[in-house]
Amino acid sequence: MTEVVAPSPPPSPPVARAASGLSRRLDGVLLTLIAGAVLLWFLPVGMGRYGTYVLTLWLVTSIAVMGLNLTLGIAGLKSLAQAAFMGIGAYTTAILGTKFGVDWYSCFLLSGLLSFAVGLLLGFPALRVKAHYLAFVTLAFATLVWLVFRNEQWLTGGTFGIANIARPTLFGIRTDGALAFHRFVVVVTLVLALALWWLIRSPWGRAFLALRENPIRAASLGVDIRAYTLLAFAIGSAYGGFAGALYSPLVEFIDPSPFALSASFMLLLMVVAGGSGYQLGPFVGALVAVALPEWLRFTGGLYLIVFGVVVLLLLIACPQGILGLAERGWNALRARLGAGAAEPSR
Amino acid sequence: MSTPAISQRAATATHRTIVRTHAGMAELVAYIVAGLATGAIYALAAIGFTLVWQTSQTINFAQGEYVMLPAILILAGVSFFGLPLWAAALLGGLVFVAVFGAGFKIAVVDPMIRHGVLPLAIATMALAIIMKEGAKDFFSSEAQTFPSPFPAGAVDILGVSLSMQHIAIIAVAFIAIGILQWFVSRTRTGRQMQATAQNPGVALILGIPVARMVMLTFAINAALAVLASVLVSPLYLAKFSNGEVIGLFAFIAAIVGGFNQVRGALGGGLIVGVVDSLAAAYISSSYRLAVPLALLVLIILIKPEGLFGRREERRI
Numbered sequence: 322m323t324e325v326v327a328p329s330p331p332p333s334p335p336v337a338r339a340a341s342g343l344s345r346r347l348d349g350v351l352l353t354l355i356a357g358a359v360l361l362w363f364l365p366v367g368m369g370r371y372g373t374y375v376l377t378l379w380l381v382t383s384i385a386v387m388g389l390n391l392t393l394g395i396a397g398l399k400s401l402a403q404a405a406f407m408g409i410g411a412y413t414t415a416i417l418g419t420k421f422g423v424d425w426y427s428c429f430l431l432s433g434l435l436s437f438a439v440g441l442l443l444g445f446p447a448l449r450v451k452a453h454y455l456a457f458v459t460l461a462f463a464t465l466v467w468l469v470f471r472n473e474q475w476l477t478g479g480t481f482g483i484a485n486i487a488r489p490t491l492f493g494i495r496t497d498g499a500l501a502f503h504r505f506v507v508v509v510t511l512v513l514a515l516a517l518w519w520l521i522r523s524p525w526g527r528a529f530l531a532l533r534e535n536p537i538r539a540a541s542l543g544v545d546i547r548a549y550t551l552l553a554f555a556i557g558s559a560y561g562g563f564a565g566a567l568y569s570p571l572v573e574f575i576d577p578s579p580f581a582l583s584a585s586f587m588l589l590l591m592v593v594a595g596g597s598g599y600q601l602g603p604f605v606g607a608l609v610a611v612a613l614p615e616w617l618r619f620t621g622g623l624y625l626i627v628f629g630v631v632v633l634l635l636l637i638a639c640p641q642g643i644l645g646l647a648e649r650g651w652n653a654l655r656a657r658l659g660a661g662a663a664e665p666s667r
Numbered sequence: 668m669s670t671p672a673i674s675q676r677a678a679t680a681t682h683r684t685i686v687r688t689h690a691g692m693a694e695l696v697a698y699i700v701a702g703l704a705t706g707a708i709y710a711l712a713a714i715g716f717t718l719v720w721q722t723s724q725t726i727n728f729a730q731g732e733y734v735m736l737p738a739i740l741i742l743a744g745v746s747f748f749g750l751p752l753w754a755a756a757l758l759g760g761l762v763f764v765a766v767f768g769a770g771f772k773i774a775v776v777d778p779m780i781r782h783g784v785l786p787l788a789i790a791t792m793a794l795a796i797i798m799k800e801g802a803k804d805f806f807s808s809e810a811q812t813f814p815s816p817f818p819a820g821a822v823d824i825l826g827v828s829l830s831m832q833h834i835a836i837i838a839v840a841f842i843a844i845g846i847l848q849w850f851v852s853r854t855r856t857g858r859q860m861q862a863t864a865q866n867p868g869v870a871l872i873l874g875i876p877v878a879r880m881v882m883l884t885f886a887i888n889a890a891l892a893v894l895a896s897v898l899v900s901p902l903y904l905a906k907f908s909n910g911e912v913i914g915l916f917a918f919i920a921a922i923v924g925g926f927n928q929v930r931g932a933l934g935g936g937l938i939v940g941v942v943d944s945l946a947a948a949y950i951s952s953s954y955r956l957a958v959p960l961a962l963l964v965l966i967i968l969i970k971p972e973g974l975f976g977r978r979e980e981r982r983i
Contacts, residue, residue, distance in 0.1 A: 461963050468953070593785060626804060640787075
């Protein structure tokens with residue numbers, strides 16, 4: 322896939338300690354991913370159209386958050402434009418699908434590819450200056466992209482959006498129904514999550530981790546900082562594009578509002594709330610942001626304010642996110658039971 | 668500007684051009700003054716943003732909501748408790764500084780800052796949601812008029828008609844910033860605050876009460892937000908969603924001016940205000956927002972430390 326452009330892997334993994342602790346946990350990640358996919362395949366039976374929709378939306382959001390987790394949690398770069406990349410993917414799929422009749426699979430690949438390319442173009446000048454300027458450049462980019470979505474009516478339909486986006490067909494089976502499309506998304510999410518799982522275990526992934534932990538040391542060990550930083554950002558952005566390509570057929574209608582700057586902030590919030598750097602963190606974070614407002618429906622018009630309070634309290638209680646808290650609790654439990662030395666916390 | 672007054676009925680094409688140029692110049696000056704007025708308000712927000720960032724590494728993504736909320740509190744004081752405007756303003760301002768200055772620092776910043784910059788920045792995003800939705804749910808989802816503390820009308824200066832309100836806003840903002848500058852550079856407490864901003868560790872060793880200084884910057888930030896809110900709300904009306912744009916502009920102003928300098932935030936605010944005002948007048952209104960953003964990207968590419976900022980040494 323996209324890894325073809327990667328520079329040659331570094332000669333030795335610079336974060337051997339972190340990696341050994343990591344690989345043990347990653348096997349748990351692999352098992353959880355597969356078991357979760359099986360569970361999600363059957364879960365929505367009898368949940369109704371809307372329940373299934375929310376479940377699918379959670380998975381689609383998780384894909385975008387996974388990409389941002391690679392950018393932020395693994396490589397330590399702050400991007401404020403993930404929703405804009407999702408928008409690029411969503412509009413690419415919607416425009417090519419409705420106006421040119423391109424099949425969904427090509428749209429999906431093009432969405433990811435386009436987001437990857439835009440990520441490279443955006444990251445190159447920003448990262449040339451200094452890593453944290455990426456946050457400012459992506460902030461400006463997210464707003465500019467949203468302006469284009471809203472103003473270029475001839476292409477994007479402006480605020481009226483694009484309707485009648487078709488759902489994909491798999492081996493001649495149409496996925497028009499909510500359940501069929503949900504299962505389709507489960508498979509795509511699993512494939513993308515496994516690709517990322519493999520990437521993070523690979524020498525490239527270890528180089529990404531080295532960037533976050535100690536860039537100067539990574540550089541002195543022969544990691545080309547600029548190339549890897551750029552690559553991490555572009556792959557993370559491509560996942561945003563993939564998520565967008567699934568979002569269009571899920572909602573079957575898109576307009577600019579879900580891709581505004583505040584949506585990018587929200588995706589960042591999900592990474593941190595779930596547990597930045599944890600591979601399963603994106604699923605937990607996206608669950609908080611997608612499902613919690615649904616569960617808070619009983620509060621009526623106040624659900625957003627309650628959501629804000631819950632997230633604020635959650636962050637104050639566990640700044641490392643829910644999985645960070647879970648790991649701390651797990652380690653404390655193991656230490657108390659005397660089952661060997663606790664894993665060093667990252 | 669020095670063109671002598673020419674009759675509107677001037678017959679020749681040349682004369683018509685001069686008249687148009689003259690009118691164009693007057694218009695341009697009026698747009699610049701309007702831009703300076705909103706820019707001075709952005710500067711107030713950007714200075715608070717920079718102060719808090721410098722002393723405690725807190726990136727406050729709720730800064731726009733900080734400017735939105737005080738006006739709502741004041742209006743709520745008038746309509747719910749029947750207070751006279753001045754009393755509502757005083758009470759609203761004090762409550763805001765206590766809750767969103769001191770309270771924010773104690774309840775949110777103190778427990779989180781040990782865990783790095785990012786979780787705290789995300790927490791301020793959640794705070795922004797709470798403030799915005801709170802203003803909408805508990806006060807009003809409609810834009811409310813906010814009484815202007817300044818006389819309406821226009822004054823004629825050198826043949827250019829300028830809004831009294833704009834001039835008064837610029838004057839008040841500059842006086843406030845002047846007092847702040849005096850406080851920071853001339854008083855003992857102000858210098859202690861500056862030392863805390865520059866190097867908290869060394870400041871602590873020198874016996875400066877660092878914790879109290881950090882608290883002071885949060886209070887000053889909230890107070891500046893109250894002032895900005897009172898100045899901006901008569902222009903833009905008081906509405907729960909105002910924070911989005913104001914926050915974005917304050918953020919841009921801080922970066923354009925130089926993220927580590929108070930005078931940078933002032934310069935950045937004024938530049939961004941004028942650029943935005945001119946963009947709205949002379950470039951399509953649908954892409955108005957793109958111009959300050961393009962300026963931001965340009966500054967990052969050619970002078971990343973900001974127009975008035977100092978180059979930071981690379982830390983190893």
